Amino acid sequence: MTIQKYFTDQAYLPSVIKGFRERETQIELSQFIYDNLESFNPALAEAPTGSGKTLSYLIPVMEMGRRTIISTKTKQLMSQILNKDIKTVASIFGRDINVAALKGRRNYFCHYRYYKLIYSNQSYFPDVVEWFEYVFDNEIIEIPQGVFGYDVWERITADGHQCMGSKCEFQSVCSFYRAKDNANNAEIVITNHHLTAGDMTMKTESEFAGILEFADNVIFDEAHSLVDIYPLFAGTDVNLRWYSNLVKENRDILSPKEFATATAMYTMMLENFNEAREQYHDHEEEICKFVDFVNLIFSDKDAEDAEDALKKLNDNYKKLTGDVEGVRVCDAGGGTINAKFIPLTAGDNFREGIKKLCASPLFISATLSTMGNFNYFLQELGFEEDEVATHRAKPVFNYRESGYLLVTEGKESFDVYERLAHDIDGGILVICNSIRRMNDIAEYLSDLNIRPVFKQTEIDITDEDLPENGIFIGCAVFREGVDFAHRNLRCVIIDKLPFEYIGDLFYKEKTEKIKREGKDPFKDYGLPRAVIFFKQAIGRLLRHEDDKGLWAVLDDRILTKYYGRYFRDTLKGVNRTGNINEAIRFVSTETKKVDL
Numbered sequence: 212m213t214i215q216k217y218f219t220d221q222a223y224l225p226s227v228i229k230g231f232r233e234r235e236t237q238i239e240l241s242q243f244i245y246d247n248l249e250s251f252n253p254a255l256a257e258a259p260t261g262s263g264k265t266l267s268y269l270i271p272v273m274e275m276g277r278r279t280i281i282s283t284k285t286k287q288l289m290s291q292i293l294n295k296d297i298k299t300v301a302s303i304f305g306r307d308i309n310v311a312a313l314k315g316r317r318n319y320f321c322h323y324r325y326y327k328l329i330y331s332n333q334s335y336f337p338d339v340v341e342w343f344e345y346v347f348d349n350e351i352i353e354i355p356q357g358v359f360g361y362d363v364w365e366r367i368t369a370d371g372h373q374c375m376g377s378k379c380e381f382q383s384v385c386s387f388y389r390a391k392d393n394a395n396n397a398e399i400v401i402t403n404h405h406l407t408a409g410d411m412t413m414k415t416e417s418e419f420a421g422i423l424e425f426a427d428n429v430i431f432d433e434a435h436s437l438v439d440i441y442p443l444f445a446g447t448d449v450n451l452r453w454y455s456n457l458v459k460e461n462r463d464i465l466s467p468k469e470f471a472t473a474t475a476m477y478t479m480m481l482e483n484f485n486e487a488r489e490q491y492h493d494h495e496e497e498i499c500k501f502v503d504f505v506n507l508i509f510s511d512k513d514a515e516d517a518e519d520a521l522k523k524l525n526d527n528y529k530k531l532t533g534d535v536e537g538v539r540v541c542d543a544g545g546g547t548i549n550a551k552f553i554p555l556t557a558g559d560n561f562r563e564g565i566k567k568l569c570a571s572p573l574f575i576s577a578t579l580s581t582m583g584n585f586n587y588f589l590q591e592l593g594f595e596e597d598e599v600a601t602h603r604a605k606p607v608f609n610y611r612e613s614g615y616l617l618v619t620e621g622k623e624s625f626d627v628y629e630r631l632a633h634d635i636d637g638g639i640l641v642i643c644n645s646i647r648r649m650n651d652i653a654e655y656l657s658d659l660n661i662r663p664v665f666k667q668t669e670i671d672i673t674d675e676d677l678p679e680n681g682i683f684i685g686c687a688v689f690r691e692g693v694d695f696a697h698r699n700l701r702c703v704i705i706d707k708l709p710f711e712y713i714g715d716l717f718y719k720e721k722t723e724k725i726k727r728e729g730k731d732p733f734k735d736y737g738l739p740r741a742v743i744f745f746k747q748a749i750g751r752l753l754r755h756e757d758d759k760g761l762w763a764v765l766d767d768r769i770l771t772k773y774y775g776r777y778f779r780d781t782l783k784g785v786n787r788t789g790n791i792n793e794a795i796r797f798v799s800t801e802t803k804k805v806d807l
């Protein structure tokens with residue numbers, strides 16, 4: 212069937228969205244999605260910013276009325292779909308939709324832990340007790356964002372290893388279980404990639420495990436991020452702080468000596484870590500000693516919840532020591548040590564997991580292709596390109612009219628920063644490759660005192676009080692997951708081409724493996740990933756058809772190296788200059804154009 216009418220007929224989208232513009236690219240995209248979902252064909256669509264991708268898949272989903280899971284990477288997209296887009300499609304189809312959201316466990320209130328760790332010490336937590344009395348009657352209690360500190364949040368929520376499941380006396384009123392039941396009875400479930408990936412990997416381990424009921428279709432929006440998220444779940448991630456917390460939370464059943472020794476061991480271990488990624492094997496001995504000691508002190512105690520939690524933590528911990536090809540590392544920081552096993556290839560696991568979750572998946576994002584094809588993305592998820600129907604939606608914005616590219620050859624980058632900070636009228640976004648570089652640039656620009664400077668670690672970009680002429684400086688968080696629409700962004704500065712740090716332990720092992728397979732680690736891995744990261748950064752600038760702005764790339768390898776053309780291709784047709792005056796003039800007015 213054709214679904215064009217929903218985009219063209221006055222009875223549908225044109226009547227419910229003010230200023231709706233009929234676009235061929237959106238209709239083609241939506242038809243592609245309908246055809247492939249309908250025939251249960253795995254499919255992939257690259258849909259640039261402004262193509263209206265959420266409505267393009269929600270309309271086919273509504274038309275078919277099948278059980279569908281929509282998985283996103285960011286909370287912002289999840290809430291946009293729930294609070295806006297679903298309402299739009301419900302109104303044009305003229306019916307209610309049974310839709311449910313399911314977030315990670317740590318978003319929901321845990322009665323068991325509340326009564327054990329807060330209510331029993333209520334004089335220390337009067338505000339939490341007061342809040343609980345206020346929300347007590349809610350069918351599902353979610354933890355409000357930014358209200359409680361980390362210590363309270365840990366006490367009133369339960370991770371998988373802490374949840375007692377069917378042994379819990381509160382399971383019938385449990386918020387997470389209620390949210391899960393709602394999701395499993397819903398026609399459309401909105402969830403996130405972390406939960407979906409965790410569910411898929413659980414299903415690969417046991418046919419009875421998992422959270423989400425089978426769906427006809429799963430739509431992975433912001434699908435580009437799956438290649439990095441999924442391997443984390445296909446492997447294991449043991450936060451040693453959970454062992455330490457188990458000790459703290461059960462202090463009353465431990466002897467003072469047991470408690471003091473376990474606490475001291477954890478503190479000493481923390482001191483032995485740098486706040487950077489290190490080899491697990493370099494710390495294996497002390498980690499094993501600590502884990503063994505925690506097991507020993509609980510071995511003669513009668514505490515079912517602690518025993519259960521310990522068993523689940525130990526099961527995960529054992530996965531670290533297997534012989535599956537992968538990287539075993541520790542990431543430490545902020546009082547935690549995460550011991551991780553990340554497999555070098557998670558594609559086979561993904562294929563198996565997806566079969567257990569749905570009849571067919573759709574992958575959609577603005578940044579899936581690289582170097583003219585989808586090979587990199589599909590191979591990482593275990594697919595061959597000819598197994599998946601693909602579609603690349605035409606660009607919506609006229610990059611040639613709306614944007615300009617400045618590449619500064621041979622200029623000191625801090626001089627360029629100063630000039631742009633001084634003369635760009637509107638917000639500026641700076642994307643860096645490292646936290647250290649972000650701090651250096653932020654310090655330099657703050658000292659100039661030209662306009663307010665904000666680092667990604669310091670602000671919530673949705674804060675409406677942020678000034679429109681701010682300079683926002685960040686790394687991957689700003690490059691990929693943050694929407695700067697309505698921030699009057701006029702310039703995106705890319706400090707360096709976004710190649711990853713080749714000294715990273717995962718990167719090193721992964722590229723070694725690619726070499727062993729007879730492929731080229733740079734061309735088959737490092738370069739495609741950098742081009743995707745570059746596209747993500749570029750995509751921050753123009754969010755609406757009337758936007759206009761400047762991309763400044765302060766790395767002349769984009770012109771001088773053979774691979775520079777793959778980055779330039781993402782801005783095909785855009786006018787380029789090396790003259791900073793000309794670039795600044797463009798942002799204010801139209802100017803003479805030079806072909807790329």
Ligand code: SF4
Nearest residue numbers: 321322374375379385
């Ligand atoms: S079932 Fe699990 S999450 Fe729910 S209240 Fe009990 S322990 Fe907490």
